[in-house]
Amino acid sequence: MKVTVFGIGYVGLVQAAVLAGVGHNVVCVDVNEKRVEELKNGQIPIYEPGLTPLVQDNVSAGRLDFTTDAKRGVEHGKIQFIAVGTPPDEDGSADLQYVLNVARTIAEYMQEHRIVVDKSTVPVGTADKVSAQMREVLARRGVDLGFDVVSNPEFLKEGAAVADCQRPDRIIIGTDSAAVEEKMRELYAPFNRNHDRIIVMDVRSAELTKYAANCMLATKISFMNEIANLAERLGADIEHVRQGIGSDPRIGYSFIYPGCGYGGSCFPKDVQALVRTAEKTGYQPELLKSVEAVNYRQKNKLFEHLSHYFDGDLAGKKIALWGLSFKPNTDDMRDASSRVLMEALWEVGASVQAYDPEAMNETQRIYGNRADLSLMGTKEAALNGADALVICTEWNIFKAPDFDVIKDALNYPLIVDGRNQYEPSIVESYGLAYYGIGRGRSV
């Protein structure tokens, strides 16, 4: 099938490449000329395992192309995906300007029926707004062309985006049109072979399903962080508690890892956006507001512990930092816990010596050159002359370090572990002080 994808970010690019990979013919449109140019030259703007060969192979095969020419994009696909950003606006609601811009663009150039698919994460009622904008443009053009708007939210995780897209747990299709359902089933048939992963529902329920999924996951994390904080005060070890409750299949093991808070481009913004949506209906979402508040507090924990250890005297201290991205296997720094820590350290006159396997360029892009940030070539180099080590992201290469090397390199023998990577007794056997999250030691 001929498909067009507006927005070549994490979602748009991965979705486009995966659709092309099963034989669909995909044109991607973006307003970012540099990004389009780079992609045309085989340069992939984001780090995502498996993405580079998938894009390059499909470009070579002529099934995947990139353009800034929106008219060409609208002419190409019977199905038009909207996969642009929906960042928070000033009050935390999802900012729909990019989505609605694309809707108007499609209406501006379409010459025949189009199926417009909201792939971006958008608040309930957005499909109606997309339709209204399109109708307005079509009326101005004086043409009578039909279109359908479908909600088809994306559930991929960064760091596993290609695999998630190729083998989705479910494909949510929000539509009340049998003809549209049939087309969407045809599009997704290659991903729906062994058992039926497609769940069809009305548009508003599909839109809410996306927020409910992210908010449920964020709730699990904040719940666990709350229990971890309690465990510290009560002298219990959250790692035992995690296993103890995860073994109940009604609770499950996933998304109950305590840590230095959830980050990324989605949980923080989506929890906030659902809170605003709820408030606009006159409903106070107490649970969701607490999920947000607990996460905000959790992101400060690493700094609080360092401050406690150094008796509030962090000025002039140099902190080694392992892991900058908001989670492993991505270079994404959006809302990363490392940023909260670094900015708090800089505020009190401390400096940071950091290493991350993929997010160094992104960190450099965000913070530029500053005297209190050194980006080092290896995890060992980040330790040299540092006063203490903090771990913000659980990359594999941090999992089994040489604790003797760490002990020798640091001026003070302290590891502050925001992702509970080590057994406290093992670390301590090397003469290092260890602080994990919820491991029986209160700050």
Ligand code: NAD
């Ligand atoms: P992104 O910021 O990485 O990419 C968005 C792209 O859209 C950019 O390249 C931008 O230049 C482009 N764009 C903006 N206006 C445009 C226009 N008028 N025409 C064409 N292109 C335009 O965003 P993302 O992380 O891919 O997220 C996109 C949406 O998907 C968001 O709503 C997000 O919440 C949702 N989502 C993201 C993820 C994720 O893991 N990143 C997962 C599921 C859902």
Ligand code: UGA
């Ligand atoms: C999340 C969802 O998992 C995806 O299903 C969804 O499509 C996506 O948001 C989205 O809407 O954009 P992502 O943000 O890529 O995906 O990453 P996650 O693996 O969910 O991790 C998010 C944050 O939670 C990370 O900072 C991670 O460190 C943290 N986390 C995760 C924990 O602190 N504990 C856990 O047990 C799991």
